[in-house]
Structures are given as C-alpha cells and as structure tokens.
Amino acid sequence: MALDEFLADRGRATTTFLQHAMETYLPAATAERRRTHDAELLADSLAGHDHHHEIPIFVCNLAFPTLPCPLHVFEPRYRLMVRRCMESGTREFGMCLPNETSTGGFVDIGVMLEIRDLRYFPDGRCVVDTIGSRRFRCLEKGQRDGYATARVEFLTDQTVPPEGMQELQTLHDSVHAQVERWWTEHFRGQPEKRDRVIQFYGPMPAVETSYWTLPSGPSWLWWALAILPLRRSVQLDILSIASLKRRLRVIGSVLNRLAQPPANPA
Structure with missing residues (x-):
C-alpha cells in the first residue's frame, strides 16, 4: 500500500x-x-x-x-x-x-x-x-x-395536553401549507437557487406520524427555518424555543410578513 x-x-x-x-x-x-x-x-x-x-x-x-x-x-x-x-x-x-x-x-x-x-x-x-x-x-x-x-x-418540546391537540394540528397544517406556497412562489424562475437548496438540505421532509411527540417536532419546520431569509440571531432564538405551538406561530408570522408586498416609497 x-x-x-x-x-x-x-x-x-x-x-x-x-x-x-x-x-x-x-x-x-x-x-x-x-x-x-x-x-x-x-x-x-x-x-x-x-x-x-x-x-x-x-x-x-x-x-x-x-x-x-x-x-x-x-x-x-x-x-x-x-x-x-x-x-x-x-x-x-x-x-x-x-x-x-x-x-x-x-x-x-x-x-x-x-x-x-x-x-x-x-x-x-x-x-x-x-x-x-x-x-x-x-x-x-x-x-x-x-x-x-x-x-x-x-x-425537548413541551408535552401537548389532549385539550390542545386540535388547535395544534390546525395550526400545524396551516403553517405547513404556508411554507409550501412560499417555497413554490419564492423560487419560481430561480431553478438554480432551488436546486442548491435541495442539494444541501434535501427536499422538504414529509410530515411524520405523531410529529407532536417528537423531542424537536416535525422535520419540515427545521427545514423551513434553515432556508427562510432570516438573520442568524432570529434562527437561533427559534431554535431555543421548547414549544412546538410557539415555533409554528413564529414561522407563520414570518411567512405572513414575507407575503406582504413591499411598501411603495413616498
């Protein structure tokens, strides 16, 4: 040798x-x-x-x-x-x-x-x-x-009580749909950029069964956090949140702001 x-x-x-x-x-x-x-x-x-x-x-x-x-x-x-x-x-x-x-x-x-x-x-x-x-x-x-x-x-994420499960699942499905829309619209006409994201992080993960029982929640939410145009300090703050419901709300709020048209200059 x-x-x-x-x-x-x-x-x-x-x-x-x-x-x-x-x-x-x-x-x-x-x-x-x-x-x-x-x-x-x-x-x-x-x-x-x-x-x-x-x-x-x-x-x-x-x-x-x-x-x-x-x-x-x-x-x-x-x-x-x-x-x-x-x-x-x-x-x-x-x-x-x-x-x-x-x-x-x-x-x-x-x-x-x-x-x-x-x-x-x-x-x-x-x-x-x-x-x-x-x-x-x-x-x-x-x-x-x-x-x-x-x-x-x-x-690890806080345990979701039975009485809060329906609200969590509704919120989860809503934010998941928001991410899918943003992913499609944001990279429309940018196939090279889209391919780079997929090459590095892979495609958007499928929703796991019983995702609310996972220590860090569903994988697709971390995938979204990694590719959204956010400052590192904001990503770090979201990473530290030990509540799936709160993380979903924060990501949903971010997507709502990104969906707003830019303000016209005065």
Whole structure:
C-alpha cells in the first residue's frame, strides 16, 4: 500500500516489538498511560449522557435538528476532536455559532451532530457527513486540548395536553401549507437557487406520524427555518424555543410578513 493511501485509510496496527519493549523496560509508565487512555475514552463515551460529562463543541455554524451538516475539517484541534468521537464510539459532537461577546466565544444554544460517514485525506484533513439531532443549552463552558467543551442540558418540546391537540394540528397544517406556497412562489424562475437548496438540505421532509411527540417536532419546520431569509440571531432564538405551538406561530408570522408586498416609497 502506498503511504498516502495508508494515511487516508487511518488503519493502525500495534508494533509488537515496541509494545513488548515498553512493557518490559517501562512497565509503570506504560500502565499509567494505558489507564489514562482508558479513562479518556470512558469520559468521551459518557459525553452528553448527563450534566457532569462535557461534550466537545465545534464552533463554526448553526445546525438544525434532522438536517444534514457536511463539514470539511482541517484544523488540528478539530481533527483531534473528531478522532476522539470516533474512538469513543459516541460518533457525535455539538455545533455552536461563534460569538465573541458570549462566554467561551460561542453562543449558548447548539445542536448535536451525529457522524454518518467520515473520509480522511492523506494530509490529515477529513470530510465529515453529519446530521443534526438533539438541541442543547450550555450550562458551563470549558476547553480541552484546544477545542471547546461544555456541560449541557438537552432541550425537548413541551408535552401537548389532549385539550390542545386540535388547535395544534390546525395550526400545524396551516403553517405547513404556508411554507409550501412560499417555497413554490419564492423560487419560481430561480431553478438554480432551488436546486442548491435541495442539494444541501434535501427536499422538504414529509410530515411524520405523531410529529407532536417528537423531542424537536416535525422535520419540515427545521427545514423551513434553515432556508427562510432570516438573520442568524432570529434562527437561533427559534431554535431555543421548547414549544412546538410557539415555533409554528413564529414561522407563520414570518411567512405572513414575507407575503406582504413591499411598501411603495413616498
């Protein structure tokens, strides 16, 4: 195998002679390093399971639940972070927007990204295919070996009481129809722009059965939030809302404003 293929494959094998030599002549140091490594893997594997174990944070962009988020990872600190996520078996990390005015240099609201596929290049870079999952709020921020970490609480939507179900479903269907109309009208005559959106986020997701029971509600609503012409700060505020009914109302209000004709200049 060529050297560049070996590096891209990331395959590693133990050198029996070196391992035997270290265990023979440096037994204490070897055992200590093994304990440290095992402790690091255990801590990484528990990341996100409770408020005590920190999750790694990729400070870069705004991600959304259920939507793809492809990444080109080239910085050494994030290459290390991705490698640890894979070795520990968690295959996930948090994504947050940068914000120099916030504690730790990034915003408090983020989304977990699950690694679906990973491709390494000979120079150490990698392309990571991820998809958004759970939303979270940072409780305490830290740092590990150059990349950010945080203790978090995960955000889930409030349970809808039986007496509010009919109102929620009516609102849901109304806003869903608004999004479909906006999608058709906004991109009419712009097939290239429409194709770019579909290439990145995919087509508008179908409505899930019992969408009101999902921790983050229906996927199509996050798809709409990602493509609507809104400021990042507004998208972030909507991302943090733990009420499906309230999110629907906000998106509906946004679509109503977008549907209004521009005011004539005086």
